[in-house]
Amino acid sequence: MANAKTQQKILLGFLELLKAHSYEEVSFASLAEHVGVKLSDIRAEFSSKKALVEAFGEMIDRGVLDDRDEDMEGQPARDRLFDVLMTRIDHLAPYKEAIGTLHSAVRKDPGLALEFNSITVRSQRWMLVAAGIEVSGLKGRLVTQGLAVAFARVIDTWLKEDDKGMPRTMARLDKELDQGESWLKFLGKAEKMSRSFRKMGQGVRRSRKSEPTDGDGDIPASALHEAS
Known part of the structure; x- marks a missing residue:
């Protein structure tokens, strides 16, 4: 069983190989040779290349969560999210070439894009969560999926930008969050309408249950009247 140090060695070796090779070209055999570990150790920790990508995502997640700026807590939700996502880009920066390779692979392979979507x-x-925004249920799923798509567009701009100040990247993130705010408002209205319809439906069911029946306890009297 590989230890944490070996796990990190394998993951970083994978990212290094992605700098010079396509995602398809990076094999477990080439990875084992590159980092100098046994294939059995790689298999014990990473059952697939997707698992390596997932571990990379989790590594970045932890870095961003550790670097969360608590001074932003009093700021509007949009500003907090902007700060968190820019912090994420800062953590991605050392692996920009590898991310470019993954980004290219996903754009060429819809199946791979679907695999990576859950990550x-x-x-x-x-x-x-880092931005202090927690949504659940259907709205939560829609928001997180929408944010994933929006951030992918931001990454596309970032990969093409050489300016260390990242003006184009920040402008793109601003634009995506502006569009996201409009979508959130629409979701909020839709959610309120959905709750209203559910309450109306519950009220109808309660009123029907309270109506007198035909004597057998099965059919509301109003239904008999409507049928006659």
Whole structure:
């Protein structure tokens, strides 16, 4: 069984290989040779390349959560989320070439994009938590999926930008969050409408239960009247 140090060695070796090779070209055999560990040790910790990508995402998540700026707590939710996502980009920066390779692989392979989607959505759920924004249920799923798609667009801009100040990246993030605010308002209205319809339905069911029946205890009197 590999220890934590070996796990990190394997993961970082995987990211190093992605700098010079496509995702498809990086094999477990080449990874084992590159980092100098046995294939059995890699298998014990990472059952697939997707598991390696998942471990990378979790590593970045932990870094962002540890670096969360608590002074932002009194700021609007949008500003807190902007700060968290820029912190995420800061943590991704040392692996920019590897991320570029993964980004390219996903754009060419819809199946791979679908595989990685759950990893991205999980990370964005934690980014919302880091920003003090917690949503649940259907709205939560829609918000995290929407944020995952929006952040992928930001990453696309970031990968093409050389300016260390990242003006284009920050402008793109601003734009995506602006669009996200509009979507959140729409979701909020839809959620309120849904609750109203559910309450109406519950009220109808309660009123029907309280109506007198035909004597057998099965059919409301109003239903008999409507049928006659």
